[in-house]
Amino acid sequence: EAAVTQSPRNKVTVTGGNVTLSCRQTNSHNYMYWYRQDTGHGLRLIHYSYGAGNLQIGDVPDGYKATRTTQEDFFLLLELASPSQTSLYFCASSDLQGSSYEQYFGPGTRLTVL
């Protein structure tokens, strides 16, 4: 059974629309992350969290909000979606293992903003 799940797997919205992407992890990890993946840019970190109610800013946060409601659940919110946010979004979870943070990824959500 997958330890990091994302929903929906595909989403189409219009410019200015409201979108919420969901992520749930069953790894009992403290850290969760949201990335976007675009051709030529690899994985870019949007926001991350180390526990319920906590939020850390990533490298490309503009236009995105996020909320961590429980240890398991992390949401990414696009309140006024724009075509530039068309992308493949990945959620990941991690915790300190030895001396590093190894991340486990979900299957991704493909978002299209028309």
Place this chain on the structure above:
Amino acid sequence: GDSVTQTEGPVTLSEGTSLTVNCSYETKQYPTLFWYVQYPGEGPQLLFKVPKANEKGSNRGFEATYNKEATSFHLQKASVQESDSAVYYCALSGYSNNRIFFGDGTQLVVKP
């Protein structure tokens, strides 16, 4: 800050040929180095990691040596298969980081 630079793709090879994907990194910490692989339609998954300098990691026929002096972590495989077609990410994480810094990824296409 921390960063990773790797071979720009796509890299196209014939089955049975050898692979090298170059990876270099910058950090002021003592990092753990990773190679992640992403198959079509899936999220990235860990291929292997190496926490200590001068040690080698390996999995599924792929290997890389953590070279602290050269700040490099090149991925190699002696004989690639069509099933190795994927995107490969080099990455690093330091003890004081709670995140991983990824390179831009290298797409590998293996033709039969």
